[in-house]
Amino acid sequence: MSEKFDLFLGIMLAAAAVVFVALHFVRAGYGMLRDGKWGPQIDNRKGWVLMEAPVFAAMTVLWLCSERRTDVTCLVFLALFQLHYLNRSFVYPFLIKGKSTMPLGIVAMGAAFNVLNACMQGGWIFYFAPDGLYTPQWLASPQFIAGTLVFFAGMAVNLHSDHIIRNLRKPGDTGHYLPKGGMFRYVTSANYFGEIVEWTGFAILTWSAAGAVFALWTFANLVPRADAIYKRYHEMFGDELARSPRKRIIPFIY
Numbered sequence: 001m002s003e004k005f006d007l008f009l010g011i012m013l014a015a016a017a018v019v020f021v022a023l024h025f026v027r028a029g030y031g032m033l034r035d036g037k038w039g040p041q042i043d044n045r046k047g048w049v050l051m052e053a054p055v056f057a058a059m060t061v062l063w064l065c066s067e068r069r070t071d072v073t074c075l076v077f078l079a080l081f082q083l084h085y086l087n088r089s090f091v092y093p094f095l096i097k098g099k100s101t102m103p104l105g106i107v108a109m110g111a112a113f114n115v116l117n118a119c120m121q122g123g124w125i126f127y128f129a130p131d132g133l134y135t136p137q138w139l140a141s142p143q144f145i146a147g148t149l150v151f152f153a154g155m156a157v158n159l160h161s162d163h164i165i166r167n168l169r170k171p172g173d174t175g176h177y178l179p180k181g182g183m184f185r186y187v188t189s190a191n192y193f194g195e196i197v198e199w200t201g202f203a204i205l206t207w208s209a210a211g212a213v214f215a216l217w218t219f220a221n222l223v224p225r226a227d228a229i230y231k232r233y234h235e236m237f238g239d240e241l242a243r244s245p246r247k248r249i250i251p252f253i254y
Contacts, residue, residue: 005128006209012120013213016220023224038103047102048093055114056085062122069126073134077125077206080151084198087159097166117214124210147205154198157183161191178237186251188233188241189226193249196222223249 042050059082068074125134138144160182168177183190199218203211226249234241247254 002128005123008123009120009209009213012116013216016213016217019217020220020224023221024227027228038105039108040104041101042104042107044096044098044100044102045093047104047107048096049089051102051107051110052085052089052093052114054111055118056082056089058115058118059085059122062118062126066122066126071134072136073138074125076139077121077134080148080202080205081121084155092162095162095166097169097171113217117217120210120214121206124208125206129208143207144205147201147203147207149201150204151198151201154194154196154201157194158191158198159194161194165191176236178233178240183251184246186245187226187247187249188230189222189249192222192226193251196249223254 059078063069063074063078066074161179161184164179164181164184168179169175179188179190183193187193196215196218199211199215203215205211230248245252
């Protein structure tokens, strides 16, 4: 079975490369880039729950069905992973303000990827990692300590950036504004930067190919979108953006 799992990771990695190229030409039409080309629209809050909750549920099932479900290190990995998706599935959606919508096609594709990602991360942690790899001593290893610090740093940036975006508008306002403060001083998609850092940290703390593939998927999905958002901001706030040192998603670089 390990050979099949390795093949699965290889296919997912190849798919990430295709997505990275494709999204430079085909814009994912949701959020401020919503264009009505991705199917019927549903309430944004419902869309986020339907898109993100499947990974939380799938990861829970994989854990409960595993003989490693009581292993301390595996439980720590699970807690970190689920912490992100607890917020994304059941907290973040209900903090969204306004009456925006999300296309059903984006919801379906996001949910499908999330289930596949649960199979990658849960499959590795609870089924395919070599026996004896993730002992309790792993929690004192350099890669776990460094990765956990990176993970929480990325999560902090992501949450703070989401907070800034949520509070750009006053009640009843439907306009678009250039986010300011926090990591938005350096990039126009600070929330995406935080998420890339977060999952890079997860890849380090698990020191796994599965974690690395997910980090690369996050990069492949969010970098082209950050580029599209930067270009939209440039159309809307050209002079203001031109006067700032902001990059798209990676501070001082891109």
